[in-house]
Amino acid sequence: MTKAAEIDIAAVSKVYGTTTAVHAISLKIPAGTYCCLLGPSGCGKTSTLRMIAGHESVSSGDILLGNANVTDLPPAKRGTAMMFQSYALFPHLDLVDNVAFSLKMKGVEKEARQREALEMLKLMQLEPYATRRPAQLSGGQQQRVALARALITKPEALLLDEPLSALDPFLKIRMRAELKKLQTTLGISFIHVTHSQEEAMALADLIVVMNEGRIEQAAHPRTVFERPATAFVARFMGDHNVISGRIATSGEAGPMIEVIGGGRFAARGPSHETGAPADIAVRTDRVRIGQEFADGLGFTGIVSNIEYRGSSVKLSLSGAGIEDFTAIVSDADFFANPVKVGDAVPLSWPAEDAIVLGRLQH
Known part of the structure; x- marks a missing residue:
């Protein structure tokens, strides 16, 4: 797996017309961190994630991954991979071809990409289902396929946009444990957008609480819980x-x-x-x-x-x-x-x- 890299967000803003969605935020995410961007709807957390991914342009400021300034690079050249809320799996392809898709686009020959896809499915404990199609899987299994597909590119950071929101409460808790275990095993940074305080507390080494396009606090979960920086954090965390x-x-x-x-x-x-x-x-x-x-x-x-x-x-x-x-x-x-x-x-x-x-x- 690729060596993890620090992510440095330096005075990054996002402006849509006359609306500023993200106000010149600065944040350092150490290599190998599980970071949760947390806040209510419209606080700027998804815009921030999409700017890191390259799916959204940066209005001002810089994004650095390791020593590389990736601000103007296309998503495929950044060393990041994004897992979308909808999973976006191809219904007509089996699991191997779904997972291997990005390698196919890169021109990796069939045998090599299928071998790597099987390795990823093994990591996700989905090897027995390799020849099935997405519709034949449960929600939790589909999620693991989407994870395998994102991770096969060996990213330095995995970006997750509300990955657990579509799951039932019991499966949410199980998938939380799997995500944390996976991140620890791989040793790369996971940057995970959520509006659930409980999810962020359970998963993160670093919680970044956002409100109206600004960072109210970025700290370890225990610090956020015991020493909220602002009234907004104290109220939002609810404790x-x-x-x-x-x-x-x-x-x-x-x-x-x-x-x-x-x-x-x-x-x-x-x-x-x-x-x-x-x-x-x-x-x-x-x-x-x-x-x-x-x-x-x-x-x-x-x-x-x-x-x-x-x-x-x-x-x-x-x-x-x-x-x-x-x-x-x-x-x-x-x-x-x-x-x-x-x-x-x-x-x-x-x-x-x-x-x-x-x-x-x-």
Whole structure:
């Protein structure tokens, strides 16, 4: 397999007419990384992937693969391979000829290309199905054929556009494990576009959270989970409450933030000017219910919804100028002291679990 190469995206923009889909983003993807581009629809993640692939032109900036500037090269000359969401298999060809197709286009003689195609099918555990056509396969098997066809060109990076979106939930989880195993075995970079936080967390070494054509955070999944860089990341990942207000006071330990409804909350992080807008994040699974709180580290909330999730219970609450606050508690803790919708309960959290969030300069 080809040696993996670093991918360097340097101040890359994509403009369609008067719309800027990607705003001068810069990102280094180390060789051999499983990278997930994550974000809501329209955030620029697919445009970024297609620019790396060469299926979309770059409006400004450069894309480097290893030491080569590939910005203006056609897809076949880049050392990347793309696997499309639709798989795009040829219905009239058997699996061997589907997988060998790109080698046929390159003029590789029949025996050699069929031998290589069989090797790829073996890697995908599809050798017994070599003479079948795509319609005779399950969704998961078709996906593995599409993967084999992309990988036969020995790319330095494999690009995947929402590859699991068409699969049922059980197959999704199985294919996730197979993708991760395959990437580890091959040692090349996989760049995978998804809007699923769970998928990105399960697969990636590097998560790149995008919003409105900009990168909000690019970091290891654990960092993104525990230390979201911005309010958007904290909300999008769904594991933090975001409290927005203004700096009331600023001390050595961190600022005190006041929200419109009058609540005041302490946070750890850099000091700001008094009166400046600020957001703080509080981990949903670190919120305790029914315990009195220290100054700035809690409030009394009214329970608006309760969702039982098996090993945990999700509570939605409001109060102190906060509309929508979430607490995730273990089933044991909840049922030891159950509450019901409409109850007023004290909420508290440790000081280290309230962090000041950064703000993107647009």
